[in-house]
Amino acid sequence: MTTSYDKVQFVRIEEDEQHQRIDNYLMRVLKGVPKSKIYRILRKGEIRVNKKRVKPEYKLQANDEIRIPPVRLEAPAAVDVSAQQVAYLESAILYEDERLIVLNKPSGVAVHGGSGLHYGVIEGLRILRPNAPFLELVHRLDRDTSGCLLIAKKRSALRHLHEQLRNNQVDKIYHALVSGTWPKNRGKVKAPLYKNTLQSGERMVQVSDEGKPSETHYRVLQTYTHSTLVEAKPITGRTHQIRVHCLHAGHPIACDPKYGDPEFDKRIKGLGCKRLFLHASKIRFIHPRTEEQVSFFAPYDDKLSMLIEERFDAL
Structure with missing residues (x-):
């Protein structure tokens, strides 16, 4: 089965x-077109x-005007994902305005589709917000990690937040039971x-002198037996940084x-808890519109809450 961008398109670039x-830009607007084909038509x-x-x-x-030629491509197998199937994301939104979304990402949900997954958070939000012209991840969380995740609704907000990440102006605080x-x-x-x-495609991280410098700060919140x-x-x-640093310690x-x-x-x-106990509890950054520092807190899900509040005597 094939699909096509079957007409010449003329697109004018907005300020944002x-x-x-x-x-x-082309990789974003030409959904499903391989990178190799995009570079070929550019060349x-x-x-x-x-x-x-x-x-x-x-x-x-x-105000640049881009001419995009007709492009024919193989379409992936259709994925029947309804808004009802991703409605849980609506209740996970901690904050939303015209520039960004702060989500309390559930454990077990990937931030984006791929590697055998039909869809993830970003695809789900695009289903829930079909009229949003721009939705992109600001950063990532591992599939099994829950908590604060930022999504930009404007390219200008994405650039602003990425600059903060590069300048270490975004504070991300996690809770982990070790x-x-x-x-x-x-x-x-x-x-x-x-x-x-690995050959299977699985990513594994280890402490090694050949690796990149990495640092994590820790504070004890509660000591159990x-x-x-x-x-x-x-x-x-770094990828899996907190998890590997905890193991190393x-x-x-x-x-x-x-x-x-x-x-x-x-x-x-x-x-009663079978999920990874790693939760992005808090995120603090400068809001792209107000230029003021804001903080958001993500509550534990039922599994983590039950463990800490009801089974603490057995931990």
Whole structure:
């Protein structure tokens, strides 16, 4: 089965869309078109900006007129996803305005489709907000991690928030239940992290001198008999950073399928919680419109709340 962008399109760039590379712009608007095809039509001069050929790195300007040729492509198998199936995301929205959404992402839901997943948070929000012209992830959370997730509704907001991330102006605070007693005087873990992709496509991260510098700050929130509830603040933003740093410190996170301790996980699952106990509890950043600092808090889901509030004596 095939689908086509079967007519020549002429698109005028709005002020909110300027300063992005044309290749990135085309990848966003030509949904389902392979990167190789986008670069090929750019290279052949079939894409024109103000009637001129451009290179992939060309930065778009307000009022640029883009000519996009007809493009034929193979369509993926149709995915029947209704608004009802993603309605749970509506109740997970902590805050929304014309520039951004703050979501309390549920555990077990990917931030985007791919790797065998039909859809994720961003695809679900596009179904719920069909009239929103722009919805893009500001940052990511692992599939099994819950909590605060930012989605931009304008390109200008995305640029503003990405700049804050680059300048370490966004504070992300996580809660994790870890095995054993975390020493109160251990306030940080600094260990370089090396990412390795297995033949299966699975990503695994380990502490290695060949890795990138990584640092996480920790604070003890509550000490139990067999475990500790800690607050984790990543200073760098590496893949699986908090999870691997906890393991490196000798205190793996509860129910971590990649880096956990089977005996500890068995205990926690026996108490009724079978999900990774890692939750993005708080996020603080400068609002792109008001330029004022704002903070948002994501409450625990029922599984984490039950464990902490009702089964604390067995932890």
